[in-house]
Structure formats: structure tokens, C-alpha cells
Amino acid sequence: MISTKYSPYITFSREAWAKLRFNTPLTLTQSEIQELQGMNEKLSMKEVEDIYLPLTRLLNLYIKASQQLHTVTDEFFGEKTRKVPYVIGVAGSVAVGKSTTSRILQSLLMRSPDHPKVELVTTDGFLYPNDVLNKNGLMEKKGFPESYNIKELITFLTNLKSGDTKVKAPVYSHLYYDIIPNTYQEVVQPDIVIIEGINVLQTPKNEDKTLPSVYVSDFFDLSIFVDADEKDIQQWYVDRFKLLKDTAFTKRESYFKRFADLSVVEAEKVATDIWNNINKKNLDLNIKPTKNRADIIVRKGKNHSVSNIKLRKI
Numbered sequence: 001m002i003s004t005k006y007s008p009y010i011t012f013s014r015e016a017w018a019k020l021r022f023n024t025p026l027t028l029t030q031s032e033i034q035e036l037q038g039m040n041e042k043l044s045m046k047e048v049e050d051i052y053l054p055l056t057r058l059l060n061l062y063i064k065a066s067q068q069l070h071t072v073t074d075e076f077f078g079e080k081t082r083k084v085p086y087v088i089g090v091a092g093s094v095a096v097g098k099s100t101t102s103r104i105l106q107s108l109l110m111r112s113p114d115h116p117k118v119e120l121v122t123t124d125g126f127l128y129p130n131d132v133l134n135k136n137g138l139m140e141k142k143g144f145p146e147s148y149n150i151k152e153l154i155t156f157l158t159n160l161k162s163g164d165t166k167v168k169a170p171v172y173s174h175l176y177y178d179i180i181p182n183t184y185q186e187v188v189q190p191d192i193v194i195i196e197g198i199n200v201l202q203t204p205k206n207e208d209k210t211l212p213s214v215y216v217s218d219f220f221d222l223s224i225f226v227d228a229d230e231k232d233i234q235q236w237y238v239d240r241f242k243l244l245k246d247t248a249f250t251k252r253e254s255y256f257k258r259f260a261d262l263s264v265v266e267a268e269k270v271a272t273d274i275w276n277n278i279n280k281k282n283l284d285l286n287i288k289p290t291k292n293r294a295d296i297i298v299r300k301g302k303n304h305s306v307s308n309i310k311l312r313k314i
């Protein structure tokens with residue numbers, strides 16, 4: 001464990017972190033882990049044991065403390081206030097592994113002793129539909145702050161954190177590369193909600209007076225930034241693109257079906273161009289600067305194995 005006087009974080013090496021699991025039981029079978037695996041890499045049982053179980057243990061302790069705070073507040077008011085879900089934000093670059101990390105945490109948290117109801121919501125559902133992006137010249141800016149309907153996201157989070165029993169989030173399809181009209185994810189009385197997206201730690205530009213004066217992260221009880229070397233993230237993006245070329249892109253309804261017949265070399269070139277022209281720019285300009293707002297920074301190495309974890313000194 002390294003704690004420098006001038007950093008708001010304590011840094012744990014992989015080895016030191018793995019020891020913090022204590023007696024959290026390993027609650028996933030090998031087949032459940034397989035289910036959790038992303039699309040092209042192997043998530044090992046060891047990675048779950050060393051990294052994600054200690055993380056789940058910590059999250060469970062924080063959640064318990066937050067419930068105690070709720071009870072204390074009720075005591076102060078002399079009446080029961082509405083139960084609101086514990087909200088965890090997961091941020092990071094496109095292709096860094098936010099969805100995979102969020103799905104692992106969802107699965108492990110759901111298996112905690114009191115079996116909480118854990119919902120996962122991705123902020124791509126709050127992207128403007130392609131026709132709106134096209135009209136505003138934003139098709140090459142998908143994922144940039146201006147491509148999201150932040151007001152709608154803030155309203156969703158406000159309702160969620162007000163204890164509304166049912167809230168609805170719009171749904172994005174990676175296959176259609178667009179919002180699915182009139183389709184919603186219903187979030188009904190969750191105990192924990194994971195909000196995953198590249199934009200969740202961003203702050204609205206001060207000059208934009210039309211945006212609400214609250215940030216997305218104001219609704220989080222805890223935030224996690226998934227971090228890695230830019231070269232590795234680019235590689236994961238290109239690898240995922242090549243895999244999609246042989247799977248999802250071959251489907252008739254795929255927005256990218258024109259890429260299905262590319263050779264491997266051509267696919268690498270197209271993916272690298274999209275990475276450089278859109279996702280890398282977004283990473284440098286809008287995502288990296290939010291890293292140090294996170295409570296926990298999970299740093300991954302080449303093969304997705306976590307090399308260290310930074311924890312904000314609370």
C-alpha cells in the first residue's frame with residue numbers, strides 16, 4: 001500500500017489488493033464466470049478472486065454504511081423516509097472494459113448475503129438518436145458530451161434518487177448504431193444501480209446556461225474509473241472491431257454490415273481510423289480529465305489483468 005502525502009489516493013499493488021478479500025466467499029461458478037466474459041478475452045477465476053471479490057467486499061461495506069446513515073437520518077426526522085438506491089458510476093474510455101467491469105460487479109453484488117437487486121444502466125441510451133446527431137453535424141462526435149441528452153439523464157437520475165418505484169431509461173443498440181425508438185429499460189425498486197458510461201464524471205461547460213446546474217456524478221454514492229494505457233485500449237478497440245466484423249456486422253440489420261467483408265488488414269485500418277478520429281480524441285479531450293474525480297481508479301494491464309487500484313482517502 002502506498003500513500004503519498006500529496007495524493008488524495010492510496011495506491012494498492014495487485015498483490016496487496018488481493019489480500020483484502022479476507023473471507024468473502026467465492027460465489028461464482030466457472031460457468032457463471034464464462035457467462036460474464038466479454039467477447040474476446042478470457043476472464044480468469046483468479047482475476048475474479050484477486051481483484052473483483054475484494055472490490056465487492058469494499059462496495060458492500062460502503063453500502064452498509066450508507067444504509068446506516070439512512071437509518072440515522074430517519075431517527076433524526078422521527079419518521080421513515082423513502083428508501084433510495086445506492087448508485088455506483090463506472091467511467092472510462094470506449095473499449096477500456098466498462099461494460100465488462102460493470103457486469104462482473106453486478107453479478108458479484110447480486111450474490112451478496114442479502115441478495116440485493118442490482119440494475120445496470122448504460123448512458124449510451126441517452127445519446128441523441130442518429131437523425132438528431134445528423135441534423136446537428138454530430139455523427140462523427142458520437143460519445144462526445146454534446147452527443148448526449150444530459151437533461152434527460154439528469155431527470156432519470158433525479159427520479160431514481162428521489163425513490164421513485166419505477167424509472168425508465170431509453171435504450172441504445174450497438175447493432176443498429178442508434179437509439180431504439182419507444183423502447184425503455186424499466187428499473188423497478190432496485191437496491192443498487194450501476195450507471196456505466198464514458199461521460200459519467202463529466203461536468204457541463206460553464207458557458208452552457210441551458211444545462212442543469214447539477215452534474216451526473218452528484219447522484220453517485222461512489223464512482224469507479226477504469227483506466228489503462230492508451231495503446232492497450234486502442235488494441236482492445238481494434239480487436240473488438242475485428243471480432244464484430246465476423247459476428248454482429250454480418251447481420252442484415254447491422255449498421256456496419258458494409259464492413260463485414262473487409263479483410264483483416266482493411267478492418268484494422270478502418271477500426272484504427274475510427275479510433276483516432278473519434279474515440280481517441282474523446283478520450284484525450286473529455287474522458288481522461290475526469291479520471292481524478294473518481295473515488296476508485298482501477299488500472300488494467302495488457303491482458304486486462306488489473307495491475308493496481310487507487311482508492312480515494314475518504
Ligand SMILES: Nc1ncnc2c1ncn2[C@@H]1O[C@H](COP(=O)(O)OP(=O)(O)O)[C@@H](O)[C@H]1O
Nearest residue numbers: 038039040041094095096097098099100240304
Ligand atoms: N476484465 C476483462 N477480462 C477480459 N476481457 C475483457 C475484460 N474487460 C474488457 N474485456 C474485453 O475488452 C473489450 C472492451 O471491453 P468492454 O467491456 O466492451 O468495454 P467498454 O464497455 O468500455 O466499451 C471487449 O472485447 C471485452 O471482451
Ligand SMILES: CC(C)(COP(=O)(O)O)[C@@H](O)C(=O)NCCC(=O)O
Nearest residue numbers: 093094095124142143197198274278
Ligand atoms: C456508443 C459509444 C459512444 C459509447 O461507448 P460505450 O459506453 O459503449 O463504451 C461508442 O461505442 C461509440 O459508438 N463511439 C463512436 C465511434 C465508434 O463507432 O466507435
